[in-house]
Amino acid sequence: MSAHPVIVAIDGPSGTGKSSTSKAVAARLGMGYLDTGAQYRAITWWMLSNGVDVNDPAAVAAVSGKPDIVSGTDPLAPTITVDGTDVAGPIRTPEVTGAVSAVSAVPAVRTRITELQRTIAADAPGGIVVEGRDIGTTVLPDADVKIFLTAAPEARAARRSGELKATGPGAPDLAATREALIKRDAADSGRKTSPLAKAGDATEMDTTELTLEQVISCVISVIEDAERKQRLP
Ligand SMILES: Nc1ncnc2c1ncn2[C@@H]1O[C@H](COP(=O)(O)OP(=O)(O)O)[C@@H](O)[C@H]1O
Numbered sequence: 001m002s003a004h005p006v007i008v009a010i011d012g013p014s015g016t017g018k019s020s021t022s023k024a025v026a027a028r029l030g031m032g033y034l035d036t037g038a039q040y041r042a043i044t045w046w047m048l049s050n051g052v053d054v055n056d057p058a059a060v061a062a063v064s065g066k067p068d069i070v071s072g073t074d075p076l077a078p079t080i081t082v083d084g085t086d087v088a089g090p091i092r093t094p095e096v097t098g099a100v101s102a103v104s105a106v107p108a109v110r111t112r113i114t115e116l117q118r119t120i121a122a123d124a125p126g127g128i129v130v131e132g133r134d135i136g137t138t139v140l141p142d143a144d145v146k147i148f149l150t151a152a153p154e155a156r157a158a159r160r161s162g163e164l165k166a167t168g169p170g171a172p173d174l175a176a177t178r179e180a181l182i183k184r185d186a187a188d189s190g191r192k193t194s195p196l197a198k199a200g201d202a203t204e205m206d207t208t209e210l211t212l213e214q215v216i217s218c219v220i221s222v223i224e225d226a227e228r229k230q231r232l233p
């Protein structure tokens with residue numbers, strides 16, 4: 001038993017394997033799981049659904065407190081609702097993906113969502129794996145374990161493209177997917193407030209040549225090492 005429920009932060013750019021790794025690690029270790037990207041997507045979906053100009057930061061900030069966003073943290077069945085509506089599907093559309101970086105760059109949005117994330121992490125009885133862009137640097141700087149996943153843009157684009165192809169005809173091609181992904185990473189890394197960044201004390205893993213299973217095992221080893229150290233007097 002560790003001294004307190006373990007908190008694990010997993011950050012990195014799009015397509016590095018954060019969601020798949022975090023869900024699997026949390027499920028195997030009996031921990032909760034929080035997809036913070038889904039929360040930013042949910043608030044973006046609400047803005048678009050309510051006719052808010054997502055390229056007007058003042059307009060976004062003015063209504064950022066309105067939607068009630070609730071995340072379910074079971075890694076086997078994560079959920080996300082806005083004002084009681086299940087938005088797990090709608091938050092993955094290209095419209096939301098194309099608008100999310102603009103909305104997530106607005107400081108009032110980040111303050112609100114960060115508060116929500118800290119409350120969820122503090123309330124997780126069996127510990128939690130929280131994945132995103134700024135978890136190790138800003139949201140949970142005292143996390144017990146911090147991982148920063150990377151992968152070559154080609155590998156990340158191929159992974160995303162594979163996922164999109166599975167959604168059926170009309171999915172964007174590999175070159176378009178790669179371009180959109182690089183553009184979103186640049187926006188997320190370049191914003192002023194809480195950009196995508198590796199925390200100084202995070203363990204970096206390049207997943208380009210690793211299978212998902214190898215990444216999961218590696219993360220579990222880092223967590224088990226940290227738990228052993230916590231137990232030492
Ligand atoms: N190490 C890996 N090797 C090959 N495919 C992977 C690996 N990690 C994740 N994937 C696949 O890549 C896609 C994107 O992974 P995901 O976990 O959603 O990344 P992220 O959350 O960082 O955007 C998924 O289809 C996933 O199954």
Ligand SMILES: Nc1ccn([C@@H]2O[C@H](COP(=O)(O)OP(=O)(O)O)[C@@H](O)[C@H]2O)c(=O)n1
Nearest residue numbers: 014015036037038040100101104132133134
């Ligand atoms: N902690 C986080 C997580 C996501 N985000 C924003 O939310 C967007 C969507 O995140 P995501 O994790 O769903 O992205 P994918 O890599 O899964 O496509 C990112 O591109 C960021 O703009 C953020 O700003 N901070």
